[in-house]
Amino acid sequence: MDKPKNTCFHFLLSLSYLFLIGFCVSCSSQQEVNEVDLEKASWSEVELQSEGSTVSMMMWTGDPLINQYMNGYIKPQVKERFKIDLEISTGQGGDIVTYVVAQGQTGKRGVIDMVWINGETFYQLRQLNALYGPFTDYLPSNQYVNWDNPFIANDFQQPVDGFEAPWGNVQMTLIYDEARVKTPPLNRSELADWVKANPGRFTIPTEFAGLTFLKSLLIDFAGGGGALSGEFDADVYEKHAKELWAYLNDIKLYFWKEGETFPETVAQMHQMFTNGELWFTLSNNDAEVDNKIAEGLFQPTAKAYVMDFGSIQNSHYLGVLNSGRNHAGALTVINFMQSPEAQFQKAQPEVWGDGTILQVDKLPLSWKHKFQNIPGRQRAPDRAELQENALMELAPQYMIRLNEDFRKFVIEK
Numbered sequence: 001m002d003k004p005k006n007t008c009f010h011f012l013l014s015l016s017y018l019f020l021i022g023f024c025v026s027c028s029s030q031q032e033v034n035e036v037d038l039e040k041a042s043w044s045e046v047e048l049q050s051e052g053s054t055v056s057m058m059m060w061t062g063d064p065l066i067n068q069y070m071n072g073y074i075k076p077q078v079k080e081r082f083k084i085d086l087e088i089s090t091g092q093g094g095d096i097v098t099y100v101v102a103q104g105q106t107g108k109r110g111v112i113d114m115v116w117i118n119g120e121t122f123y124q125l126r127q128l129n130a131l132y133g134p135f136t137d138y139l140p141s142n143q144y145v146n147w148d149n150p151f152i153a154n155d156f157q158q159p160v161d162g163f164e165a166p167w168g169n170v171q172m173t174l175i176y177d178e179a180r181v182k183t184p185p186l187n188r189s190e191l192a193d194w195v196k197a198n199p200g201r202f203t204i205p206t207e208f209a210g211l212t213f214l215k216s217l218l219i220d221f222a223g224g225g226g227a228l229s230g231e232f233d234a235d236v237y238e239k240h241a242k243e244l245w246a247y248l249n250d251i252k253l254y255f256w257k258e259g260e261t262f263p264e265t266v267a268q269m270h271q272m273f274t275n276g277e278l279w280f281t282l283s284n285n286d287a288e289v290d291n292k293i294a295e296g297l298f299q300p301t302a303k304a305y306v307m308d309f310g311s312i313q314n315s316h317y318l319g320v321l322n323s324g325r326n327h328a329g330a331l332t333v334i335n336f337m338q339s340p341e342a343q344f345q346k347a348q349p350e351v352w353g354d355g356t357i358l359q360v361d362k363l364p365l366s367w368k369h370k371f372q373n374i375p376g377r378q379r380a381p382d383r384a385e386l387q388e389n390a391l392m393e394l395a396p397q398y399m400i401r402l403n404e405d406f407r408k409f410v411i412e413k
Contacts, residue, residue, distance in 0.1 A: 033109055034326040038138045043335075046138075047082060050329040054085045057333070058099065059116035060092040062267060065291055069352050073345055078333050086333060093121050093208070100130045103323050113324035114334065118316045119156040122164055123396035125319065132320040132327055134162025139331065141338035146359035152315045156393040157230065164317035165334050166357035168346065171286045171313040171386045172212050173304035180279045186308045188220060188247065195251045201279040203256035206411065209266045209284050211402050212312045215394055218244050218402070220309040225391070232397035241401070245409040252410060262411055274298060284314075286386055287353030289379045294350055304380045306389045313390035315357060340367040347374055355383065 034053055036046055055078075061067055070088060078084045089112070091099065096115050103110040117125065125131050136142050145166055147153050152166050160166070176184050185191040195202045204210040221240040222228050228236065252259030256278060263269050266283065273281035274297055283289065283304070292298040318337060320330045336342055340363055343356045360371045376382075
C-alpha cells in the first residue's frame with residue numbers, strides 16, 4: 001500500500017529550494033533584470049531587448065519525445081533566431097508552486113522565467129499573484145490562436161485573461177491491446193465487469209492522468225456532460241464522490257496488485273502495458289498511442305479510444321513568472337513556441353502529435369495547407385471524432401479534492 005506523503009521530506013525539500021534560490025540569486029546578482037513595458041515597447045524592441053539573453057524554463061520532462069522537441073528543435077531555433085539560450089529545469093505542478101512560495105520569501109528576483117502549466121497550478125499561481133500579465137495580446141502569434149474555442153480560452157473553468165499563453169490541446173484516451181482485449185468496455189458498468197473478469201490487468205495511476213480519468217467518472221456519476229460545470233460546489237462534490245469511491249472500492253480487489261498499491265506515473269503503466277502485465281493504459285495525449293508504437297514501446301496492436309461517457313479535453317499553457325529576471329526573453333520564446341512553424345513541427349505524429357491551439361483557417365494559405373496535410377492517425381481516434389465526446393475541465397478545486405480523497409478513501413482504505 002502506498003504510504004502518505006512524508007511531511008518532513010517536503011519541509012526539507014522546501015528548505016532546499018530556498019537554499020538553491022538564495023545561492024542562484026547570489027550568483028546572478030550582477031545580471032540585469034530584463035523587464036519590458038508592454039504598454040510602450042514595440043514587438044521589435046522586445047525582441048531586441050531579449051537578444052543574447054538566457055531564459056530559464058521549468059517544465060515536466062517525463063516524456064522523451066517532448067524532451068527531444070524542446071532540446072532538438074525549440075532550443076536551437078531560439079538560439080539561431082534570437083541568440084537566446086533556453087535553459088530547462090525539471091518541475092511541474094506542486095514543484096512550481098513550492099518554488100514560487102520559497103522564492104517570494106527571499107524578496108529577490110528568481111532564476112525561473114517561464115513555466116509550463118495548466119489547471120490547478122494556474123489557479124494557485126493566480127492566487128499567489130505570481131504570474132506576469134496580461135501579456136498574450138502583445139504577442140504577434142496571438143492573432144492566430146483559436147480563442148473562440150472554449151477548451152482553449154478557459155483553463156479548468158477559469159478564463160485565461162491573458163495570464164498564460166496556450167501551447168497545446170489534448171484529450172484523454174484509454175489505450176488497450178486488441179490482441180488481448182477483443183471488446184473494450186464502453187461505460188462504467190462494462191468497465192467494472194471487465195475488471196472483475198480480468199483480475200490484475202487494470203489500474204489507475206495516482207498522478208495527473210489518473211485523476212483526469214477519475215474526473216470523467218465523477219462527471220458521469222453526476223449526470224454527464226456539463227453537470228459539474230461552473231464553480232466548485234462542495235455539497236455536489238461530496239454526493240457524487242461518495243458514489244465514485246464506492247464504485248472503485250467495489251472493483252479495487254481486482255486491480256493490479258489487488259489494489260494494494262497503485263503506479264505513481266503513466267510511464268510506469270506504459271511499461272507494464274508493454275510487457276503484458278497490464279492490458280490497459282491511458283494517456284492525456286490522444287495521439288500518444290501512435291507515438292509509442294513508432295518508438296517501438298507499444299505493440300502494433302495497441303489502440304486508443306474514449307468511453308461513451310466521454311473524456312476530459314484540456315489545453316496546456318506557458319506562463320511568465322512575475323519574479324523572473326527576463327520577461328522580454330520569456331515573451332520572445334513563447335511567441336515562437338506559438339508560431340505556425342513551431343506548432344506545425346509539434347503536431348507531427350513522429351515528433352509529438354500535440355493538438356494545435358491555432359485556428360488553422362486564420363493562417364496564411366501556405367501554413368493552412370501544411371496543417372491540413374499532417375499525416376493521419378493510425379491507432380488513435382480522429383480529433384473530430386474525439387470532439388463529440390469531449391468534456392470540459394472542472395474547476396481546479398475538484399482536482400485538488402480528488403487528489404486528496406482518492407488517497408484517503410481508496411488507496412489507503
